[in-house]
Amino acid sequence: MLIIGCGNLQRGDDGAGIMAVERLRALGIAAEVCAGEASELIGTWSGADDVIVIDAVVTCAPVGAVHVWDGQHPLEYGKSSGSTHGLGVAEAIELARAINCLPERLRVYGIEGKSFGIGSGVSPEVERAVHEVVTRIAAEVNAGQ
Amino acid sequence: MSGRGGRTITVDTLARVEGEGALYIKMAGDRVADVKLKIYEPPRLFEAFLRGRHFSEAPDITARICGICPIAYQMSAVHAIERALGIKIAPEVRLLRRLFYCGEWIESHALHVYMLHAPDFLGYADVIEMAKDHGEVVEKALRLKKIGNQIVQLIGGREIHPISAAVGGFHKTPSKRQLRELVSDLEWALEASLETVRWTSTLQFPDFEQDYEFVALRHPEEYPFCEGRLVSNRGVDIDAAEYEDCFTEFHVKHSNALHSMVRGRGSYLVGPLARFNLNFDKLPEVARKAALGVGLKPPVKNLFRSIVVRAVELVFACAEALRIIAEYEPPDAPRVEAPNRTGVGQAITEAPRGILYHRYAIDEHGLIVTAKIVPPTSQNQKRIEDDLREYAAQLAAWPLEEATWKCEQAVRCYDPCISCATHFLRVVIERD
Numbered sequence: 331m332l333i334i335g336c337g338n339l340q341r342g343d344d345g346a347g348i349m350a351v352e353r354l355r356a357l358g359i360a361a362e363v364c365a366g367e368a369s370e371l372i373g374t375w376s377g378a379d380d381v382i383v384i385d386a387v388v389t390c391a392p393v394g395a396v397h398v399w400d401g402q403h404p405l406e407y408g409k410s411s412g413s414t415h416g417l418g419v420a421e422a423i424e425l426a427r428a429i430n431c432l433p434e435r436l437r438v439y440g441i442e443g444k445s446f447g448i449g450s451g452v453s454p455e456v457e458r459a460v461h462e463v464v465t466r467i468a469a470e471v472n473a474g475q
Numbered sequence: 476m477s478g479r480g481g482r483t484i485t486v487d488t489l490a491r492v493e494g495e496g497a498l499y500i501k502m503a504g505d506r507v508a509d510v511k512l513k514i515y516e517p518p519r520l521f522e523a524f525l526r527g528r529h530f531s532e533a534p535d536i537t538a539r540i541c542g543i544c545p546i547a548y549q550m551s552a553v554h555a556i557e558r559a560l561g562i563k564i565a566p567e568v569r570l571l572r573r574l575f576y577c578g579e580w581i582e583s584h585a586l587h588v589y590m591l592h593a594p595d596f597l598g599y600a601d602v603i604e605m606a607k608d609h610g611e612v613v614e615k616a617l618r619l620k621k622i623g624n625q626i627v628q629l630i631g632g633r634e635i636h637p638i639s640a641a642v643g644g645f646h647k648t649p650s651k652r653q654l655r656e657l658v659s660d661l662e663w664a665l666e667a668s669l670e671t672v673r674w675t676s677t678l679q680f681p682d683f684e685q686d687y688e689f690v691a692l693r694h695p696e697e698y699p700f701c702e703g704r705l706v707s708n709r710g711v712d713i714d715a716a717e718y719e720d721c722f723t724e725f726h727v728k729h730s731n732a733l734h735s736m737v738r739g740r741g742s743y744l745v746g747p748l749a750r751f752n753l754n755f756d757k758l759p760e761v762a763r764k765a766a767l768g769v770g771l772k773p774p775v776k777n778l779f780r781s782i783v784v785r786a787v788e789l790v791f792a793c794a795e796a797l798r799i800i801a802e803y804e805p806p807d808a809p810r811v812e813a814p815n816r817t818g819v820g821q822a823i824t825e826a827p828r829g830i831l832y833h834r835y836a837i838d839e840h841g842l843i844v845t846a847k848i849v850p851p852t853s854q855n856q857k858r859i860e861d862d863l864r865e866y867a868a869q870l871a872a873w874p875l876e877e878a879t880w881k882c883e884q885a886v887r888c889y890d891p892c893i894s895c896a897t898h899f900l901r902v903v904i905e906r907d
Contacts, residue, residue, distance in 0.1 A: 365542070365635050369586075369620045421603060428606035429613050 336366035343443025368422035387440035394455030401436025483905015547826030559820030567806035578626025583827035589616030644810025676769035689749035745829025815841030
């Protein structure tokens with residue numbers, strides 16, 4: 331299983347995916363870090379057949395909510411994002427689907443964020459959600475060993 | 476929309492550009508009454524962050540200005556500071572910096588040509604829609620971009636915001652073997668870039684030529700990256716130290732990015748078209764032949780053809796990377812020592828989107844007293860508005876929705892990097 335955490339620790343709750351990777355690594359579980367840019371992400375999961383992506387999301391759910399999406403089903407993404415020089419995680423998944431580069435199994439753990447300010451830390455609700463996601467993934471990895 | 480009456484073209488958030496901005500065009504019949512490229516992304520204050528920091532920190536701080544062109548920021552910073560300190564870099568380091576820049580041009584141009592710009596010509600809302608019908612095109616783009624990233628990662632230590640560039644050279648330089656490992660991928664990339672020139676030349680381009688003042692670096696022996704005089708097709712021929720005498724920045728109410736103009740004249744164009752038109756003779760033969768093979772020769776005055784010019788620059792960057800790797804010998808030391816001393820230095824390098832100017836004043840402790848950064852998108856802003864004034868008038872009879880879409884496409888030809896310039900895109904066309 332390949333675990334990939336996406337985000338930016340310098341942008342508040344956007345650090346959730348990276349924070350999850352750091353905690354998984356502290357538990358001895360290998361995990362990769364990606365900024366979340368599409369070509370980088372598609373390159374990182376190239377050749378892997380079972381992939382988990384962890385990233386902060388905004389869906390209007392309560393802050394700290396944990397979503398799990400099956401990558402085999404189309405994800406919604408912003409059609410007119412204000413900043414699309416780099417395509418994000420949802421666009422990476424849809425782009426990979428269009429060119430048949432999706433891993434056989436792909437799950438996305440989305441952690442609902444609220445604050446993405448420059449230099450701010452993660453919200454307490456997001457920190458708790460990171461703990462929950464790490465616990466769930468660690469249990470799955472350990473059960474599989 | 477109201478036929479040929481007055482109307483407003485509004486693009487509230489310009490897509491497929493970097494950063495947050497909007498375009499507002501007010502029409503009065505067939506006449507364009509007002510054009511505002513509104514850059515509302517907040518000012519980023521990097522020049523202020525740099526004050527009081529040691530010059531050695533400048534490459535790492537300025538790399539953070541942009542995730543797409545961090546190398547441009549690092550290269551303008553280190554060259555300006557080296558000039559302030561009177562440092563001469565080793566020839567091997569100079570070559571390595573050109574290779575570093577090739578990596579950035581390959582990843583940036585591959586991203587823009589295929590993922591951001593091509594959907595406009597093929598009639599898709601975005602690259603994901605395009606990929607469903609043109610999967611092989613997108614796969615090629617991803618592989619090209621990855622090869623650019625590999626160069627940046629090898630020389631810079633990581634793909635985004637690289638960390639190895641230093642005043643005087645690099646913190647660490649790669650071995651010959653490490654660079655040679657890139658050769659087979661670069662040979663594929665060169666062929667893919669040649670196909671890209673042929674493919675982009677078959678696209679349909681609007682009939683829109685403008686009388687631009689093109690501004691780019693010009694070097695006596697090579698297609699420019701980090702060195703040369705700043706020249707234009709209207710007589711500019713200056714050293715980087717004279718930049719602020721020749722060009723001026725000014726604030727407009729509707730933008731958080733300063734506008735630029737040639738003093739006493741007006742707007743000017745920087746970027747691939749300017750470089751190509753002013754340096755065609757310096758392109759390697761393979762790139763020159765590829766351009767001529769599809770009927771592309773200077774002066775190219777249709778900005779929509781910039782997609783073909785970027786493809787030619789992809790050919791150049793791949794060929795140049797292969798040349799450098801074949802010649803490369805590691806330097807005796809990765810960098811020369813940079814002493815603390817008072818000085819002022821300016822440098823201009825060619826970011827993928829055009830010239831990037833940096834000036835630093837340094838005190839006797841090596842601390843930065845003042846810093847000035849003029850990014851390419853900032854310099855192109857006034858020219859974008861001038862283009863839109865002409866283009867929107869041509870589109871006066873078009874249905875509002877289509878006119879809005881075309882105007883947004885015109886802005887994307889510039890590959891604007893709004894995050895860099897703020898220190899921007901939404902489009903609004905208003906018709907009475």
